[in-house]
Amino acid sequence: MTDRLRFASTDRYIATRDLEVAVNAAIALERPLLVKGEPGTGKTVLAEEVARALGLPLIPWHIKSTTKAAQGLYEYDAVARLRDGQLGDEKVHDIANYIKRGKLWDAFVADTQVVLLIDEIDKADIEFPNDLLQELDRMEFFVYETKEIVKARRRPIVIITSNNEKELPDAFLRRCFFHYIRFPDKETMERIVAAHHPNIKQELVREALHLFYDMREVPGLKKKPATSELLDWLKLLMIEDIPLEILRAKDPKVVIPPLHGALLKNEQDVHLFERVAFLARRGQ
Amino acid sequence: MFAGFVNALRNEGVKVSLLEYLTLLNGLKAQVALYDVEDFYFLARASLVKDERLIDRFDRVFALYFRGLQAVHGAILADIPEDWLKQLSERFLTEEERAAIQRLGGFETLMETLRQRLMEQQGRHEGGSKWIGTAGTSPFGAYGDNPEGVRIGQASSRRRSAVKVWDKREFRDLDGEVELGTRALKLALRRLRRWAREGEASELDLGGTIRATAANGGCLDLQMRPERHNKVKVLLLLDIGGSMDDYIAESAQLFSAARAEFKHLETFYFHNCPYESLWRNNRRRHDQTTPTLEVMNTYGPDWKLIVVGDASMSPYEITEPGGSVEHWNQEAGAVWMARLLKRFRHAIWINPRDPRAWEATTSARLMRQIMEGRMYPLTLDGLEAGLKELQRGR
Numbered sequence: 296m297t298d299r300l301r302f303a304s305t306d307r308y309i310a311t312r313d314l315e316v317a318v319n320a321a322i323a324l325e326r327p328l329l330v331k332g333e334p335g336t337g338k339t340v341l342a343e344e345v346a347r348a349l350g351l352p353l354i355p356w357h358i359k360s361t362t363k364a365a366q367g368l369y370e371y372d373a374v375a376r377l378r379d380g381q382l383g384d385e386k387v388h389d390i391a392n393y394i395k396r397g398k399l400w401d402a403f404v405a406d407t408q409v410v411l412l413i414d415e416i417d418k419a420d421i422e423f424p425n426d427l428l429q430e431l432d433r434m435e436f437f438v439y440e441t442k443e444i445v446k447a448r449r450r451p452i453v454i455i456t457s458n459n460e461k462e463l464p465d466a467f468l469r470r471c472f473f474h475y476i477r478f479p480d481k482e483t484m485e486r487i488v489a490a491h492h493p494n495i496k497q498e499l500v501r502e503a504l505h506l507f508y509d510m511r512e513v514p515g516l517k518k519k520p521a522t523s524e525l526l527d528w529l530k531l532l533m534i535e536d537i538p539l540e541i542l543r544a545k546d547p548k549v550v551i552p553p554l555h556g557a558l559l560k561n562e563q564d565v566h567l568f569e570r571v572a573f574l575a576r577r578g579q
Numbered sequence: 580m581f582a583g584f585v586n587a588l589r590n591e592g593v594k595v596s597l598l599e600y601l602t603l604l605n606g607l608k609a610q611v612a613l614y615d616v617e618d619f620y621f622l623a624r625a626s627l628v629k630d631e632r633l634i635d636r637f638d639r640v641f642a643l644y645f646r647g648l649q650a651v652h653g654a655i656l657a658d659i660p661e662d663w664l665k666q667l668s669e670r671f672l673t674e675e676e677r678a679a680i681q682r683l684g685g686f687e688t689l690m691e692t693l694r695q696r697l698m699e700q701q702g703r704h705e706g707g708s709k710w711i712g713t714a715g716t717s718p719f720g721a722y723g724d725n726p727e728g729v730r731i732g733q734a735s736s737r738r739r740s741a742v743k744v745w746d747k748r749e750f751r752d753l754d755g756e757v758e759l760g761t762r763a764l765k766l767a768l769r770r771l772r773r774w775a776r777e778g779e780a781s782e783l784d785l786g787g788t789i790r791a792t793a794a795n796g797g798c799l800d801l802q803m804r805p806e807r808h809n810k811v812k813v814l815l816l817l818d819i820g821g822s823m824d825d826y827i828a829e830s831a832q833l834f835s836a837a838r839a840e841f842k843h844l845e846t847f848y849f850h851n852c853p854y855e856s857l858w859r860n861n862r863r864r865h866d867q868t869t870p871t872l873e874v875m876n877t878y879g880p881d882w883k884l885i886v887v888g889d890a891s892m893s894p895y896e897i898t899e900p901g902g903s904v905e906h907w908n909q910e911a912g913a914v915w916m917a918r919l920l921k922r923f924r925h926a927i928w929i930n931p932r933d934p935r936a937w938e939a940t941t942s943a944r945l946m947r948q949i950m951e952g953r954m955y956p957l958t959l960d961g962l963e964a965g966l967k968e969l970q971r972g973r
Contacts, residue, residue: 316612316621323609324602331631361806374783374801381799461839468629469598475631 300349308337308344309479309487317474318345327413327431327453329468332476335521338456341476342412345454352405354451355412356398358419364426367399367413371440390440399430400445408449417460424467432470479522481508491526495533502542503529506552510559513571520558528557581623584644588627591636595627602626616645768840768966782806812843814878814923816857818888819848826931829957830887833929837885845882847874850905851892852912852946853919871915875922883969884923887957889932890946897945916949926950927965931957 302318304310310318318341321328330338346353356367376393379386386392402411416424430436434447455471457463479487481504488500507528511519520528531554532542541553552558559565581603585595603626612618620641628637780803787802794800815837817830837844847857847869856868895902897912920926928950930937937943937954947954955965 312617313621313624316618317625320606320609320611320622320625323611324605326602328625329629377799378801469596471629472602472625473629474625475634 302345302348305344305348307490308340308348309483309490310341310344311477311479311483314341314474314476317472321454321472322349322452324472325434325450325452327455327471329455329457329463329471329473330476331457331459331473333478333519333521334458335523336476336478337522338476339412339414342410342414342454342456345452346410349410349452351408351410351452353410353412354398354402354405355414357414358416358423360418360420362419362423364419364423364430365397367397367427368430368436368445369397369400369438370395394438394440399427399436402451403434403445403447405448405451409451411451411453413453413455415458416455417457417463421461425464428467428470478511484522484525487522488526488529492529492533495529496539498539499532499542500529502539503532506542507558510552510568513568515567516559516564517561518559518564524558524560528554531557584623584640585627587640587644588637591640593628593633593636593640599627599629768836768962780805809840809842811841812878812882813837813841813845814874814882814884815844815846816853816884816886816888817846817848818886818890819850822851822889822891823931826889826957829931833887833957833962843882845878849888851888851903852896853886853915854903854906854908854912855910855915871919875918878923880922880924882923882925884919884926885965885969886926886928888928888930890928890930890937890943890954891932891940892942894941894945897942897949913945913949916946920949925969926953927968928954929957929962929965930954934961 300322302310302322303315317328320326330341332338342355343353371390372393372395376387376390398411402409431453434450435444437444484504485500488495488504503525507520507525510516535554537553555565555568559568581600585600588595603623606612606622606626607619612622623641624634624637628634782804784802784804787804788800791800791802792798815834817834823830834846838846847859849857853871855871857871857874858868860867893902893904896904897916900909900911901907902911928946930943932940932943934956937947943954953965953968955961955968
């Protein structure tokens with residue numbers, strides 16, 4: 296084996312084996328890795344943890360609905376130049392003064408290899424991924440104003456996340472590795488919890504996980520609670536020092552678990568859950 | 580190397596491209612997956628499948644195509660030098676097991692028998708009691724339960740079996756045989772975009788700047804204007820239940836495509852034909868309805884009306900008062916349709932049924948007349964034609 300960078304689970308981030316292979320493939324072949332999955336399963340955190348594990352700087356690029364692909368490369372501030380021209384500023388003679396570097400440019404010219412996170416690519420316009428094809432493939436682009444070619448010194452490790460709001464174009468997909476983060480099973484979840492809250496009581500985790508997976512089973516929830524919600528909830532349970540008995544409580548008046556606000560983010564979901572829980576209790 | 584595998588995938592509808600196949604081969608060359616079936620499976624999945632809905636199909640093909648993989652795995656291990664095997668067995672075997680080896684005539688004899696069996700054995704073997712293979716009770720092989728057996732071909736870390744990962748088919752839920760057409764639908768819906776400027780002035784208005792600068796005696800006077808946004812407003816009425824059940828998938832797709840594409844989109848449901856009330860939430864259709872008149876008053880004539888329905892019903896449901904199958908309607912469906920069309924000049928009806936069936940159904944023919952021919956099939960071409968119609972000034 297060469298001394299190539301390899302990614303594995305860290306003490307803070309539990310990656311399943313298939314995720315490790317996908318990340319390592321993306322590193323080895325220098326192709327982007329597209330990560331999809333339910334919200335709150337750690338897509339964005341993955342890039343941070345890959346950067347941390349490999350000891351590389353992270354350049355995050357968060358996409359909004361108004362983001363244009365060209366903004367990732369550079370922006371030419373013609374208006375500022377025009378204004379300076381009127382005022383007779385010396386800066387105006389060098390057009391490079393008015394070129395603002397984008398995240399991709401930063402990533403390309405960094406001294407070391409970097410991890411570039413393109414977060415929530417599906418938020419942008421439907422053509423956005425197509426506009427970045429060449430740049431991500433060849434890892435270079437041309438600056439028209441200064442007639443220079445920006446070429447990546449070291450091809451960055453590109454991690455792209457998507458929430459499935461829009462379908463991505465085929466040509467784009469073909470150039471990526473793909474990984475779908477499945478919702479973790481109980482065993483993996485216990486490892487994840489242990490990584491985040493090492494001092495938590497085992498019994499509390501067991502009861503909480505039990506409740507948590509039950510809650511995910513409730514049909515018709517608008518937003519199922521995911522890993523990040525579970526971690527928040529456990530933290531709250533620990534801070535509030537909620538005794539175990541309450542989680543186990545069979546008291547018909549307490550149909551809904553304590554501090555449920557951390558898990559259910561939607562009023563309708565809370566109502567629905569209350570109804571289902573009430574019916575379940577009555578059935579017992 | 581795996582061209583047959585790629586072909587099998589393509590036959591199953593996982594459209595693997597040459598580029599992706601080469602990526603997989605490069606990945607193997609770069610030693611991403613090193614002599615490990617499970618890793619190879621993960622690598623192949625990451626490079627060949629780009630949609631979680633297709634992973635289940637991939638798993639099925641993989642299981643079928645690489646069914647013999649375990650046997651090969653075992654054979655390779657069985658071919659290793661005797662010294663190594665001896666060490667291995669010494670590490671694995673307990674005192675009792677070593678005693679058991681003695682029972683079979685000592686380690687040397689055991690190895691000799693093993694060698695003979697290897698010579699005799701032709702193919703893969705599983706579950707038997709003599710041959711070397713997996714899951715059997717022969718003294719040789721892996722995953723077996725003969726207390727006197729030698730474990731061959733079983734990784735010392737004893738992770739879960741490699742084959743199991745894809746045999747588990749954990750992505751089954753995600754494969755609904757969904758046609759991957761949402762993107763195409765969205766691209767068609769883009770036709771309807773109508774750009775307008777509103778919001779914060781963030782863009783340079785070149786024409787305005789030139790005018791203002793000239794008026795200013797040549798001294799620069801920058802003019803800004805807001806960026807363009809999609810301003811089209813769409814009122815979507817969806818037929819739900821009954822005969823529409825067959826087209827739920829297509830309608831849902833159209834709906835999700837439309838929701839992502841338009842900022843101003845209002846959706847209401849009806850059954851068979853719109854009458855005096857519509858509802859927003861199909862689960863509460865009986866207790867939370869909205870009067871159609873209210874809908875018409877809320878949304879102005881600048882809204883574009885798209886009705887999605889199969890228009891298959893009893894003709895009386897359109898022509899007669901009290902014709903509805905669900906309730907007593909004071910006024911006929913045709914009256915309500917006429918009101919809607921009067922309010923919303925830009926209107927089309929999208930019919931998921933095959934256009935050839937329209938003429939044969941009286942109600943569809945009637946509805947098409949009411950719509951003045953503006954009925955289009957739920958195909959890309961039909962959608963495109965319909966949206967073109969919506970664009971036309973009336």
